[in-house]
Amino acid sequence: MRDPAIRVILLPKDTNSRGTIFGGILLSHLDLAGAVEAAKNTNQRFVTVALKEVVFKHPVHVGEVVSFYTSTKRIGHTSITVIVDVEVVRGDGEVKVTEAEVTYVCVNAEGRPIPVVLKERR
Ligand SMILES: CC(C)(COP(=O)(O)OP(=O)(O)OC[C@H]1O[C@@H](n2cnc3c(N)ncnc32)[C@H](O)[C@@H]1OP(=O)(O)O)[C@@H](O)C(=O)NCCC(=O)NCCS
Numbered sequence: 001m002r003d004p005a006i007r008v009i010l011l012p013k014d015t016n017s018r019g020t021i022f023g024g025i026l027l028s029h030l031d032l033a034g035a036v037e038a039a040k041n042t043n044q045r046f047v048t049v050a051l052k053e054v055v056f057k058h059p060v061h062v063g064e065v066v067s068f069y070t071s072t073k074r075i076g077h078t079s080i081t082v083i084v085d086v087e088v089v090r091g092d093g094e095v096k097v098t099e100a101e102v103t104y105v106c107v108n109a110e111g112r113p114i115p116v117v118l119k120e121r122r
Pocket residue numbers: 047048049050075076077078079080103105107111112113
């Protein structure tokens with residue numbers, strides 16, 4: 001069984017005016033989950049530069065178990081790009097509700113991009 005980067009249960013405070021989960025809440029968790037994946041690659045400090053291709057395929061409901069699965073798509077000169085798949089348990093299986101691509105940039109103490117230094121082992 002796959003291990004997600006993070007898994008959460010969302011609450012009534014996380015809903016929109018229709019009573020389903022607010023997309024901005026999922027974006028926040030997406031960003032954190034992607035950062036967990038990026039941190040598997042490097043010990044450097046990094047910041048989020050872009051959340052791309054975020055697709056909200058299905059609504060998420062209060063109380064559902066929401067899993068954020070991640071994989072590293074690309075390691076560039078200063079950036080690490082991660083795919084995040086968001087799935088909820090429904091019925092006998094998991095349904096993909098959201099997917100996104102998140103890019104992080106390694107930065108120095110002044111916040112300027114620096115080359116990615118990979119961890120020796122993942
Ligand atoms: C991230 C930041 C340091 C990048 O600075 P920059 O001068 O634009 O950097 P560069 O143009 O040299 O690009 C750095 C890397 O980011 C990538 N990048 C820049 N813009 C990107 C975008 N829109 N989408 C994907 N990657 C992007 C570049 O391709 C490059 O990657 P590479 O070196 O692996 O090829 C700067 O934009 C910043 O500080 N942004 C705010 C970050 C932040 O505060 N995030 C928290 C949320 S607000």
